[in-house]
Amino acid sequence: MDLLAVVAAAHEISMRAEDRIGPLLALHRLTPPTAHALWSIDPSEPPPSMKLMADRLYCNAPNLTFLVNQLVDRGLVTRATDPSDRRSRVLTLTSRGREVREELVSTMLQVTPFAVLDPSELSQLAALLTRVTDASAG
Amino acid sequence: MDLLAVVAAAHEISMRAEDRIGPLLALHRLTPPTAHALWSIDPSEPPPSMKLMADRLYCNAPNLTFLVNQLVDRGLVTRATDPSDRRSRVLTLTSRGREVREELVSTMLQVTPFAVLDPSELSQLAALLTRVTDASAG
DNA sequence: AGCACATCCTTCGAGTCTCGAAGCATCGCT
DNA sequence: AGCGATGCTTCGAGACTCGAAGGATGTGCT
Numbered sequence: 599m600d601l602l603a604v605v606a607a608a609h610e611i612s613m614r615a616e617d618r619i620g621p622l623l624a625l626h627r628l629t630p631p632t633a634h635a636l637w638s639i640d641p642s643e644p645p646p647s648m649k650l651m652a653d654r655l656y657c658n659a660p661n662l663t664f665l666v667n668q669l670v671d672r673g674l675v676t677r678a679t680d681p682s683d684r685r686s687r688v689l690t691l692t693s694r695g696r697e698v699r700e701e702l703v704s705t706m707l708q709v710t711p712f713a714v715l716d717p718s719e720l721s722q723l724a725a726l727l728t729r730v731t732d733a734s735a736g
Numbered sequence: 737m738d739l740l741a742v743v744a745a746a747h748e749i750s751m752r753a754e755d756r757i758g759p760l761l762a763l764h765r766l767t768p769p770t771a772h773a774l775w776s777i778d779p780s781e782p783p784p785s786m787k788l789m790a791d792r793l794y795c796n797a798p799n800l801t802f803l804v805n806q807l808v809d810r811g812l813v814t815r816a817t818d819p820s821d822r823r824s825r826v827l828t829l830t831s832r833g834r835e836v837r838e839e840l841v842s843t844m845l846q847v848t849p850f851a852v853l854d855p856s857e858l859s860q861l862a863a864l865l866t867r868v869t870d871a872s873a874g
Numbered sequence: 875a876g877c878a879c880a881t882c883c884t885t886c887g888a889g890t891c892t893c894g895a896a897g898c899a900t901c902g903c904t
Numbered sequence: 905a906g907c908g909a910t911g912c913t914t915c916g917a918g919a920c921t922c923g924a925a926g927g928a929t930g931t932g933c934t
Contacts (some may be wrong), residue, residue, distance in 0.1 A: 600858040607865035711872035727745035734849035
């Protein structure tokens with residue numbers, strides 16, 4: 599059955615990538631969860647709310663509060679009250695946050711096991727994975 | 737660039753799968769790390785040592801000791817001294833461990849986002865991922 | 875306006891995970 | 905026998921995850 603092989607291989611690739619990015623994370627006192635949170639704040643988009651981030655990271659509210667505190671403590675993110683809904687807090691990267699995020703992304707593109715694929719294979723793979731994420735939306 | 741899209745999509749798929757398997761894990765008082773450890777003990781192969789498991793899971797020795805303790809506490813795994821090297825401990829699934837592992841694998845095959853692909857797409861994807869894991873071995 | 879209810883976030887406590895440093899037992903080698 | 909290497913465990917500190925509970929703000933209803 600190919601499905602089992604695909605699930606196992608995908609997991610293996612994730613673990614390998616996480617292992618290889620580890621040293622860079624340690625350098626910035628980050629961990630996989632905090633790095634993922636940082637990654638998920640795109641500076642070219644409007645600042646996301648805590649709620650939106652929790653949905654993106656598939657985590658609950660207390661957990662997200664904790665992760666954001668870690669990023670704030672490390673000077674990478676700032677919290678602000680959303681003027682249009684004062685219950686909501688929006689997250690903005692500091693200049694250092696933007697730098698670290700950029701370093702994270704560019705390093706990941708170098709060390710990810712997917713980097714061994716050539717452009718044609720990558721394009722095939724991107725098409726398949728896009729189909730998966732679109733079709734299983736939720 | 738397709739590479740970034742591939743990395744992001746792969747991560748998204750993993751998170752989604754983990755989210756969907758969560759309820760089953762909770763039922764057995766498992767978590768993603770302990771479930772992954774359980775998954776990595778194939779009952780049809782010779783019992784792995786702690787060392788081998790640590791390599792498979794990309795984790796260090798103290799961490800693996802902790803995870804295995806969790807599985808032992810939950811009655812899923814037993815530890816035994818390897819007669820051929822008395823420093824080494826080998827891990828064997830209990831009958832309950834085999835049941836839970838089987839349930840885990842079969843449920844994952846149902847809920848994984850990859851399940852939306854048809855056989856031809858799956859076979860294509862399996863070929864690409866196998867190439868990635870083989871080419872980036874380490 | 876006032877009240878009920880929902881939503882967004884935070885705090886707290888308990889359990890889990892991760893890792894470096896240190897230590898113990900055993901193995902392989904000389 | 906002695907010595908360094910290897911496999912595992914213990915310990916302590918920091919990080920992560922979640923349910924329960926609570927405070928603040930928005931929404932809808934009368």
